[in-house]
Amino acid sequence: MNRTALLAGVALATIPFYVSAQAKEQFVPVNFYWVGPYAPGGSGIGGGMIDYFKMLNARDGGINGVKVTWEKCETEYRNDRGVECYERSKKKGPTGATLVHPASTGITYSLIDKGTADRIPIVSIGYGRTDASDGRVFPYVFPLMTNYWSQNTAKIKFIGQREGGMDKLKGKRIAHLYHDSAYGKETIPILDLQAKKYGFEVTHIAVPHPGNEQQSQWLQVRQFKPDWVILRGWGVMNPTALKAAAKIGFPRTKILGVWWAGAEEDVIPAGEAAKGYITAGFNLSGANHVVIHEIQKHVYAKGQGEMEDKSRVGSIYYNRGVQWAIVTTEAVRKAQERYGKGKPMTGEQVRWGLENLAIDEKRLKELGASGFMQPLKVSCLDHEGGGAVKFQQWDGKQWKVISDWIPSDQSIVRPMIEASAAQYAKEKGITPRDCSKEN
């Protein structure tokens, strides 16, 4: 009897607290992967993201007083599990999912229709469907920062710089070693186009998933005798490729990786073989950034950090997660400016926030992320918003930045995006939005 009364009392006491707490929450699904061949990427990014949310909640009490909440869901980097996680998470929190980071190009493709129907933005930073950069056809899809095609033009520009001018590219040979998946194949057409434009020769060599067997591919590379190898790898494929390159004696300083092949987890297993290897990046590594210091002060000092291995704080993937979290919370902040400060935002409102997102150098400084990431300006026409790439080289211990932000060549990329998006619109019967009527 006593116990029942006590329980009822506790229940009654917590109800009002619970209700008020619930109303001021912004729910963000954290659907990543902590097991399987791609776990280093998923756990690092997921950890960085959650740590930033924790820091924001502890330091500022959330976004204008709205606490960020989240829930983890394991996708195993598999499309069907990714869809399941999305369906599970989309109705959580007072306003449903704020936005979704699918964290896999394959899952992004599966969620485009679903997110558009459910009015939940699908944000794919540095991956995903490239032609979704045309916001007129894809209102709810945001391949922010830099898409694959933009990155690719920056890479060719970088190779041109190294060779001493774009005209020196003529007659050069580039081998394109790619992960045989939607992600890997995405850049084939743009490479072919650039090969025609600059007069270099390119050959595409596929590596089947997961990529721990590359003997025959590197034999092909050796026969082709390339000047450069573009490595479009992911997960275990990257160290394997570096080791195989060392075995045939191909200089690692001539291997140029994509940003999904440019983390500590990709080079450390390859040991000495990775020394001198160059990759692209849209975020920097290192714990020496103000925002990372803040996380250490407000989260790790209290023993609440997400990463079990503290040395991973400040790694490429971890910092990428922090960057995704910054974009997420800034989009919510932007949406609050229009729809009401201190209120939880719905997916539809956050979509507006994303589309009008502008993070300039000044704002980056306020966020403590100056030099940590590039400024971002999104519009209805352009759902990419950034487009510049930095290059970094592994010196055996850490990543050294070896270039400035190299802008992409939108004169090549944009027409291709528009043509591809228009074809998609035609196939699906979508009427592109008129951007002059958006506000």
Place this chain on the structure above:
Amino acid sequence: MLYREAGQFKSTYAQDQQIFPIRQDRVAVSLLLVVAFVVVPLIGDQYWLGALITPFLIFALAALGLNILTGYAGQLSLGTAAFMAVGAFMAYNFVLRMPWLGIIPSFTLAGLCAAAVGIVFGLPSLRIKGFYLAVATLACQFFVLWMLQRVGWFTNNSTSGVVTAQQITIFGVVFDTPARKYLFTLTVVAVMALLAKNLMRSETGRAFMAVRDMDVAASVIGIPMMKTKLLAFAISSFYCGVAGALHAFCYLGTVEPEAYSLDLSFRILFMVIIGGVGSILGAFLGSAFITLFPIFLSVASAWMSHAVGFEISHATVSNLELIIFGGLIIFFLIVEPSGLARLWQIAKEKLRLWPFPH
């Protein structure tokens, strides 16, 4: 007590041959259908319908297809995912290139294409058996995926090799919500399961089982070996092909070759083995176990950590799920090597005697 057939007499051949000879079974199955068609869409929310029950039904259909080949006709195959891929991509292409055809004829044609591929890759079964045949069908798995990835026609020259499945429209009704997609899937699966059940009770089904039990004896009593084996491959691949089309159109919404990897073939084989080799019900039980159980574990672990109050590292939980799942597979196979369907059969036999066993 409730489950007893005493007093139910069969006085005609038709009664003797019906699918469910016991009245209680007929009532239970019709109740199940009513629940599935009426109650579930009414009470199920989007998550349940779209993310749990629809994939369960689709994989049950694929497992049913493999069960016809492996469980009934005794031909081991590792090409299931490839047949699904053929179905998915051909359905996409039929809808894209012949939009006037309508969705059901497109799915049927896609299934027939898968059946044709199945016949071609079933040819080795005339000479080789068992594990060697499994390896031969492995060739199908790799060849089909290779072709889908390399020949641009299949993906309509999409740069990434991923294409988006079109909307399902039948007589002007658009099947766009999870509930409608569920109903569409359920109808297809129910009809095809009924057909399979009847097929296995027919002369063809008995020929399959004769080949499975001993193919030399079967050919001695006059069962044409080539026709029977290839027919088994054709029917099985047809089922898998339709399952693939449903997987693309009603569940994922995208069609990409990587989704139909060898991994999926193995998973469907496990569904058949765990559910029960040579049983229609087994395909459904196996699919439920393999598709729904990991999700249940993942949801349950979230509850657990809420209830216990302290957070276990997510990586540990994710790995634990895999360990528990693997452990349960071994447990079930030791307790009942003939699969979950056999457990159900034993339960039924016990129920018939209950509460007065001899």
